[in-house]
Amino acid sequence: MVEGKFSEIRGWAAFEPGIKVKPWSYRPRPLGDNDVEIKIEYSGICGSDLHTIKGEWGPPQLPAIVGHEIVGRVVAKGDGVAGLAEGDLVGVGAQVYACLKDSCETCSRGLDPHCPDMVFTYNDNYADGKQAQGGYSEAVRVDANYTFKIPAAIDPVHAPPLMCAxxxxxxxxxxxxxxxxxxxxxxxxxxxxxxxxxxxxxxxxxxxxxxxxxxxxxxxxxxxxxxxxxxxxxxxxxxxxxxxxxxxxxxxxxxxxxxxxxxxxxxxxxxxxxxxxxxxxxxxxxxxxxxxxxxxxSLVGGVKTLRKTLDFAAEHGIKPIIERFPMDQVNEALARVDSGRIRYRAVLENPRD
Structure with missing residues (x-):
């Protein structure tokens, strides 16, 4: 089995309902044969993040690292991963797993966000019971099927909101x-x-x-x-x-x-x-x-639709209007989004090595 680069992943987690997050680290799931590990460069803030940690969509699983507009570099991959290489710039959206089987009634119709086995990027659990953690962090491990190459025509800092919004x-x-x-x-x-x-x-x-x-x-x-x-x-x-x-x-x-x-x-x-x-x-x-x-x-788009979204945005020069914040200013960014003053998406940035 391939070992990942991160034995502990540091991030910013909610510990109680509200919009405050605190530094926290967790031990990630083992890197499976079809998984990739991504060193996060940018993470967008989505309204769903706030609804989740405020408890507006039900009691969240705490502590929870939210964030499902993730962009970064592949730093490790399982033996079964094809089409992705270390160093690739990739994005992750609101979903990190579905069975994608031809025998699945939803996946076979391109409706993998409705797969009975689907896993959201955060506030959800994998089949092994491990909790999924999101993008307000330094790294993340996800299924390669839900890891998407960012087209060269898209500036990486503008890519996160495309992954969900x-x-x-x-x-x-x-x-x-x-x-x-x-x-x-x-x-x-x-x-x-x-x-x-x-x-x-x-x-x-x-x-x-x-x-x-x-x-x-x-x-x-x-x-x-x-x-x-x-x-x-x-x-x-x-x-x-x-x-x-x-x-x-x-x-x-x-x-x-x-x-x-x-x-x-x-x-x-x-x-x-x-x-x-x-x-x-x-x-x-x-x-x-x-x-x-x-x-x-409409919920979110599945694998095929997300690829089409990125390709179409690259072809037509579509990009979000963003405000940028260092990752350690995540609480200030959350407050600005919560107040409705953001124009129009917030993007958190991790420090570069």
């Missing part, structure tokens, strides 16, 4: 076959939304950005939007009625706001939730039968 917005666009002529709306111009504008525009769609912050108009247009609606302006909102073939909701919009979203859709349009709204939704049947609008959600 990027694939989160691009995956449903592929499923809905977004193309030239489609009229796509993006609600919530933040960490997800500013990337969604870029991907939809690169696919050829007419993109309308919806935001209650009129000062984001110029930025949205620069990112590729062809129209902007200030949602605090009733006249502009009224003008958006029945204008969209697709709407991607990238904000935690209140559940009751979806009733308004339906009014923006053309007959037979599709609304896709990219974020989880608080509260329960309430609709009358006639809202759907009268409009023939569909409402769906």
């Amino acid at each position: 990027g694939v989160t917005v691009f995956c449903p666009m592929l499923k809905h076959d977004i193309k030239q002529g489609d009229r796509v709306g993006i609600v919530g111009i933040g960490g997800l939304g500013h990337l969604a504008i870029q991907f939809a525009s690169a696919l050829g769609a007419h993109v309308t950005a919806f935001s209650h912050s009129p000062n984001k108009r110029e930025e949205c247009m620069a990112l590729g939007a062809t129209a902007f609606v200030d949602t605090s302006d009733e006249k502009q909102v009224e003008g958006a009625r029945q204008s969209l073939t697709h709407l991607f909701v990238a904000s935690n919009a209140p559940a009751n706001q979806y009733n308004e979203f339906i009014k923006w859709m053309k007959i037979g349009g599709a609304i896709v939730m990219l974020a989880v709204p608080p509260g329960k939704m309430s609709f009358s049947a006639s809202e759907f039968t009268g409009s023939e609008v569909s409402l769906s959600g």
Whole structure:
């Protein structure tokens, strides 16, 4: 069996619900035949990290090192790993394992995020019972199938948000076959939304950005939007009625706001939730039968979709707007993300040797 470079991995872990993390180290799982060990250079902060350590999605497994937007270099690999070499620049997203068997009902359909055996990057357990730990650390060991080469055209510091936020917005666009002529709306111009504008525009769609912050108009247009609606302006909102073939909701919009979203859709349009709204939704049947609008959600993209996301971003020059923080300033970065002041994704940087 190949030995890894790290017998202990140092990171920043949550020990109680909240947004504070502390230095902590753990002994990693043995490096399996199909595993790689990655020395982390950059780790993005995702809203899911905060939801997890704050306990908003249920009690977390503590101590927990979160972070599932990981970019670094391969420093060791198992004997069965092909296609990756030591020194390769790679990324890891929100998932670190699925069976990927042809006999698996979900994996065989390219839906490996729904595999019964899937393992999230953190706050989850492998089949052997060992807890998965994430990217706010110096290194990580994961299955090679969920380790992706970063294309040379992508600046490594801009790669982490593509591993989660990027694939989160691009995956449903592929499923809905977004193309030239489609009229796509993006609600919530933040960490997800500013990337969604870029991907939809690169696919050829007419993109309308919806935001209650009129000062984001110029930025949205620069990112590729062809129209902007200030949602605090009733006249502009009224003008958006029945204008969209697709709407991607990238904000935690209140559940009751979806009733308004339906009014923006053309007959037979599709609304896709990219974020989880608080509260329960309430609709009358006639809202759907009268409009023939569909409402769906999207989790994360699987192996094939993540590769497509990175390749497409490289080809079209898509990159997140980021703020950079040294890894030891992770608590300051978490506070800034939690306050909503980040523009638009935070990236933690480990010191270089």
